[in-house]
Amino acid sequence: MAKLQVAIDLLTTEEALALAAKVAPYVDIIELGTPLIKNMGSSVITAMKNAHPDKLVFADLKTADAGELEADIAFKAGADLVTVMGAAGNATIIGAVKAAKAHGKGVVVDTIGYPDRVKRAQEVTELGVEFVELHAGLDEQWTAGYSIQVLIDEAARAGVPVSIAGGVNIDNITAVIKAGAQVAVAGAAIYGAEDPAAAAKALREAIDAV
Numbered sequence: 001m002a003k004l005q006v007a008i009d010l011l012t013t014e015e016a017l018a019l020a021a022k023v024a025p026y027v028d029i030i031e032l033g034t035p036l037i038k039n040m041g042s043s044v045i046t047a048m049k050n051a052h053p054d055k056l057v058f059a060d061l062k063t064a065d066a067g068e069l070e071a072d073i074a075f076k077a078g079a080d081l082v083t084v085m086g087a088a089g090n091a092t093i094i095g096a097v098k099a100a101k102a103h104g105k106g107v108v109v110d111t112i113g114y115p116d117r118v119k120r121a122q123e124v125t126e127l128g129v130e131f132v133e134l135h136a137g138l139d140e141q142w143t144a145g146y147s148i149q150v151l152i153d154e155a156a157r158a159g160v161p162v163s164i165a166g167g168v169n170i171d172n173i174t175a176v177i178k179a180g181a182q183v184a185v186a187g188a189a190i191y192g193a194e195d196p197a198a199a200a201k202a203l204r205e206a207i208d209a210v
């Protein structure tokens with residue numbers, strides 16, 4: 001069964017915990033967004049894991065260097081998964097995987113901005129990462145002509161475990177899962193909804209119906 005990941009792109013621990021409390025029944029993975037971690041530090045990771053020990057806590061570090069060191073900080077704080085940029089060197093990804101193995105946790109590679117996301121996904125899977133995020137970031141999503149269909153097409157031909165992030169919503173989540181994504185990441189579709197719990201529930205039901 002595919003997983004639903006809520007991306008919490010809010011700015012304070014208080015707001016993040018309040019959102020997580022509403023949507024936790026419907027999600028498998030709680031992602032702490034990069035701006036949230038930059039604003040609050042690793043204490044937000046600890047606060048979220050303490051509040052939701054039964055969920056996978058995903059620290060979207062977007063590490064570009066010092067992979068082992070940065071991953072170790074997040075795992076010690078309570079993260080189950082951390083991200084490293086696909087554009088980083090393999091040594092950085094290998095370092096983060098080393099830290100993950102030491103803690104019994106995992107690394108996700110984020111392909112944001114990478115020219116050939118599928119090729120990089122296949123390469124880094126060999127390095128022992130959990131899965132690869134086929135990701136169009138917020139700036140790319142706001143570029144004229146953006147369509148999530150490009151990520152859906154990439155997932156269908158990746159042949160390795162992937163998630164999709166970049167505007168997942170109730171209108172496209174079925175196609176995201178049918179393309180083979182193991183994880184659907186939804187940020188604005190949940191935290192920007194008038195009723196985040198109802199939005200998360202609808203996404204969960206759409207996944208379960210595939």
Ligand SMILES: O=C(CO)[C@H](O)[C@H](O)COP(=O)(O)O
Pocket residue numbers: 007008009033034060136137138141165166167168185186187188189
């Ligand atoms: O990592 C991110 C941006 O860099 C977002 O969390 C990710 O893109 C998911 O959010 P949305 O569903 O709003 O695109």
